[in-house]
Amino acid sequence: MKNSLFNLWLEWFIGFCDADANFQVFPKKRSYKKKDGNLSEYYNIGYGFHISLSIKDKSLLEKMKTQLNSIGHIYVYPLRDEVRWAVTKKSELIYLIETVFEKQPLLTQHQRNRYARLRYGVLNSLNRVETLEEYKQILLKNYVKTEIAESYYTSGTAFYNRILGFINGEGCFHVHKKGHLVFYIEHTDKQVLELIKRSLNLTPTIIDRGNRNNTRQVTYSLTISSKKDILSIKD
16 A cells, blocks of 8 residues: 555544554463472563454454554454454564554543553563552553644544544444434543534534443443534535
8 A cells, every 4th residue: 555545544543443442451460489489479461452343344354454564363253243353462562553553643532541551561661560569550650641732633634534433433323213314423532522523513412421320431422313414424
């Protein structure tokens, strides 16, 4: 893919990652017997980048993998109707960091925090801690260094391509029982929904969905059914 087209695809891909990617940092308990016979424990720190989709979207994951130098592996889980692209090798994670996520920012605060933590650990070879408490302290630290410049939302194609990628991952189109088309998107990051609403000049109000009786995080939704607003998304 030529550089200009690849960069446009990257903009879309980062938006899709805002919706569906998983940036993992996790402890792996290890133990060994010391010379005096006592057992000693420590924790290795693992890192991973994953995207899981329905099996019917396997070709989309394969295209992503191919576009990014064929890094990682794709695993199929028929019983769960799931296909997963996983990148766990340090060299391949560094490739992702340098090729994709250092180019332009993720939009959602949750994903920016998770990516920044993974980035810090991978690039600084943070591979081992002695206690689980030490690992928990790593999770509490804020690794996001810069905020998104306001000009990012108004200049060039990046912001709009990311919105498209985000909608591909989180949005849902369906036909109402009365025959008209409805677009629905729900997420934990209200700010991103507000950005989508403002940038596309949409009219509906963003609804606070609450936490479903403490069974999940608080989410927000945007429902669009007017012809004007549907055409704004289409265009």
